[in-house]
Amino acid sequence: MQGLLVVVNRAAGTTDDDSVAAALKALRAGADVRVAATAGADELMEAVATRGDRRVVVVGGDGSVHAAVRALDRVGALATEEPVGIIPRGTGNDLAGTLGLPPDPAEAAAVVLTGVGRPVDLVRDDAGGVVVNAVHVGVGALAGAEAVRFKDRLGAAAFPLGAAIAGATTSGWPLRVEVDGRVAVHEAEGWAADGSTDVLMVAVCTGRTIGGGAPLAPDARVDDGLADVVVCAATGPVARAAFATALLAGRHGERDDVVVTRGREVSFSGPPVDLNADGELQEGVASRTWRVQRHAWSVLVPR
Structure with a gap:
């Protein structure tokens, strides 16, 4: 019988007991299941490092998947030959949505038991971090920080509210943005993100949506070796x-x-600004470079 290590993030948005119980019941019908309820990076790394030959299954949203992938990467166990299972029970679940995973926990568990591995890309940054879905700089990061206050009460609806609050309180930053070594330019309008134009947001995406379904990069593909990059200079109130x-x-x-x-490589520089990588907030970052690693890992998806 197949062995699974089911990772449950005790701090995740909607990883409630009923959802976990439903997923575990379905998984135990077809596999030998060990549960690791972790509360931090050290516990998670210990769990994946000592998993033996068990397949990792993540119960949670993008932040939980991000943490599990980072842990697997740091212990040298991230590979396309060892697909990760996802039971999407977070607030956003944007990567799961892009991959077509069912939101119902029992149905998602069935995909873990019967699905096939789909190779997907990973975005790595020059500070040792990873991104599994999207990273956004500027107002998007502020929106995520504001949304945290409302997640328990509003769920995914907290993200549009957070974005509204953040958008009303900032006018942008003079950022330089380069994609594959070239400054991002709006050819038709003649403006460039070269440090002389205030930028509201920079986003680097392999997934299509953020914040529980907002289509930030609707044409993005998770497996083509490229990131979709969005640079917004909409800095006035209207x-x-x-x-x-x-x-x-x-x-x-x-x-x-x-x-x-x-592009395959994206960088920004300028005054310190906050960024949000799969829900993980980093404050006061003055520069960062991201590179896409094609097919760095894989996810179990429906056949």
């Missing part, structure tokens, strides 16, 4: 509101103050 509306409809790429491009 422009910020219009950008937010367009984003929810997936039409923001049509705006004159938004650049959407693709």
Whole structure:
């Protein structure tokens, strides 16, 4: 019988007891299950390092998957030949949505037992971090920080509220953004993110959505070796509101103050600004470079 290590993040958004119980019941019907309820990076690393030949299954959202992938990577166990199972029970579950995983815990458990491994990309940064879905700099990070206050009460609806609050309190940062060594430029409008233009947000995505379904990179693919990059210069009050509306409809790429491009390496520099990588907030970052590693790991998906 197949052995599974089911990782439950006790601090995750909606990893409630009923959902965990439903998933475990379904998994135990077809596998030998060990549960690791971890509360921090050290406990998680210890759990995956001592898993033996058990397959890792993550119960949680993007933040929980991010933490598990980082732990596997740090113990040298991240590989396409060892697919990770995901039971999407976080607040956002954006990577799971991109991969077509069912939101029902029992149905997701069935995918773990009967699915096939799909190789997916990983974004690595120059500070030793990883990104499994999306990282955003500027207002997106502020929105995530604001949303934390409302997650317990509102669930995924906390993200649009956080974005509204963040958008009303910032006017952008003069950031330089380069994609594959070239400054991000809006060819038609003639503006460039070269450090002379205030930028509201920079996003680097392999997944399509953030914040529980907002289509930030609707054309992104998780397995093509490229990141979709969104640079927004909508810094005025009216422009910020219009950008937010367009984003929810997936039409923001049509705006004159938004650049959407693709590349393997993305970097930014400028004054210290916050960034959010799969829900993990990092404050006061003055520069960062991300590189896409194609097919660095794999996820069990429906056949």
